[in-house]
Amino acid sequence: MLDRHAPDPGAAPMAAPDAQYLDVVAIRKAFKGVTVMDGLDFRMARGELVSLLGPSGCGKTTLLRIIAGLMQADDGSVILAGRNIASLPPHKRNISVVFQNYALFPHLSVAENVAFGLRARGMSKADAVKPVHEALALVRMQDFAERSITALSGGQQQRIAVARALVVRPHLLLLDEPFSALDRKLRETMQVELKSLLRDRGITGIFVTHDQDEAMGVSDRIAVMNAGRIEQFADPSTLYATPATPFVMDFLGLSTRLSGRVASQEGALVAVDTDLGRLRAPGTLAPGTPVLIGVRPELIRLDGGADMNRVDLVLEDVAILGSKTMLQGRPGAEDRLLCELAGIRNGKSRGDAVSFHWAVEDTLLYDLSAGTTP
Amino acid sequence: MTGTDRFFRALCWVMALGVVVFLLLPLVITVLVSFSSSQVYTLPPPEWSFRWYEALTRRAGLMDALMLSLNLALLSTAASLILGTAAAIGVARGQFRGRAALATFAVSPLMMPGLVLGVAMLQFFREIGLRDAYWSLLLAHVVITLPFVMRTLLAAMGSFDFALVDAARTLGMSYPRAVLRVLIPNLAPAYLTGGLFAFLASMDNYPISIFLTDAFNRTLPIRMLQYMEESPDPSIAAISTGLILLATVALAVAARTVGLNRLIQG
């Protein structure tokens, strides 16, 4: 329990079976003298689907372009299937990319777009017909082969981009915000569809996204990136349950945040003084250390035993979110208390005085003295 | 990026910079020659002097030609802006069929051989008994300027949100007033760009005007060509330098207000 909570940004990514199909080592990149990536490592196994998740400007697209060869790293190596490809131009890497706006060639038909990679690899027009048809059938677009690209909807264009990328049997598939141009309903359908397509074909793929739901939905593991670093690289449930840093905690889902100071160590627990009283959390820290306390909202209840953490507050907001209700309190400018209740009939409203209870072992504890921003 | 890519890139850059030199060379040479003391066009000039600018005062009919060209350019541009605004609104907001064809028609004089237009107008004006050179020139110059105005206005109105005009009307403005107070200020860049190029096209037109002039109504380009044939000395370069200065100032103002990139759109 204790180790799980200790923030450890330098931790090696979780070992995966058949690790190191793709091994990106010590990547350094600067733009006009400004270092945006300083010794980044990234590893994944064959057949894995991984997301690079982070806010815009975190370096996820830079990493994608370096892997694809569209951008040259200043230093570091990219090893794919045992071969260092860092100095190869993009057209010799056999890495397919689904671009954000799909980058379909407007002067070519649907079938010609899909055939492009095969033709570039020297396949004759006649030989390309069959694989192109199969690839189009895979994305259920075989009836659109002779259409013009501009006559297609966004969802259809995305399928063509996927077919075009897969037909060449790439070693690796990179997808740059592949769902961002689609509306919300369609996005959810396409996510499910694409995931099972890639899974069935055993494709090794990297999604670049800033959307946490998308990353959780499509990938086996997620690398959460911030300011050119990977903050944590783990499977979705680990990320959600035990975020390694406050950044990861906030980027994936909502949580209660309370700042405080360590009062004392009590065995495997530390006692923390906050504006709302003394709380306990698993961990080991010296007294006086400034800390941040986090709790996922669904782990908070309105009643509980004496062995639980407890705060009393006045509700500032009660939001009915369909299947659930979110109770919110704001004890301070930076502090926030969130409690998620199932259902909508719980009789609470703004201004009610309530108590939030949660188990001590569900409490996340972050050391703020190291200079990490909360 | 591969070596081949880099080679092509470098080649393109070399050619592009060559193009910049190629395009600006005639203007630079003209300006230099105009300040030369020499009668022949040697470069660099033996001495710098203003003698060709002084010589301009002795050029017969130069001032009249300049005034006529300015007069025609101003009036025809103004007329085109009025006709063009109405027509562009009609094309952008009307519901009738053939609006695309009409837009093409309005811009088509740009693609017509100027000389042929001049010949056609010459014969037509003669046929209907219009003998006055000034009015012939003015009527013709509206045909020269209107396509420039229409081209930019059509493009600008295509992306203008006409809900703004409707909003002004719900706030109590009549349709014409809403156009004047909302549409035109919002399309100011297009008016500036279209109006500027229309004005310059009228100032510079030779092939149409040459058929419509008489001894008393000679536009500036016609006078200049006449001087070149009669006595081709660097005073023509001095006139050219004046025109280059005019264009530079106009473009600098336009570029400051709407940006260089906007100038080439539409």
Next chain:
Amino acid sequence: MSTARADRIGLLVLPGLAYLGLIYALPLFLLLLKSFRDATGALSVAEFVQIFGDPLQRSIIARTLRVAFLVTLLALVIAWPTAIVMRSARGGWLSLFLVAIILPMSLGVVVKAFAWSILFRSNGFINQSLMTMNLIDAPIRLLFTETALVIGAANVFLPFMVLPIYAVLQQQDPNLPDAAATLGAGPYRRFFKVIVPLAMPGVVAGCAFVFSMAVSMYVIPSLIIGERQQTVAMQIARSFLFLRNEQLGSSLSTILLLIAVSVVLGSSWLAARLGARQ
């Protein structure tokens, strides 16, 4: 907004339409009509038969077309790389290119043709430079040659070639060459299968515009090449202004008009075909 209201707004096109119809379309129509009538007013193509039967006129038409073709070709070859560079240029560089294009474009053809007539003189800048660089020993004749005409005209019309290509390139997704690279296309394949075809609509538009202007140019040849090597446009001006042979002038005008119109229509057909895919 009701349809009635919208229809009344449609009426706003009428003044402009009437003006262009009367002062622009009608005169051209009458010119066409006139060139197909003989002196008695009967329908006839005799004038055209005579023009195409005359070896001198035939050679003038051939020269006009040849010069226009060469001008278009030269402009295209130097405009394309320029447009590509402009597409990726930023800040001060882009401004430099735009100024170099817009400033000459807003100057009259008389000014530029005059400049070229100075440049091409035997003691002019070009000869001097070539001699300084030891490329030639004695001045070569440039003025009054077709080469000089092609260079001068390409200079004047160049902006009209660069701008449409630049506009087309600007609208494109900049990722397309990258996408081709990730699909395995090397530099040559990227160039010939992606970059060139994508620029085609702009290339066609630019070529059509430059060709139709070059075929009917008048001021440039009369200053650079003079009366010795006539073009169709110079013939037209001469037949109206000096020869007073209006029948010949009208017919030649019709030929020029038909060339220009067919280039415009042909190019828009081609552009529509190319654009149908895009």
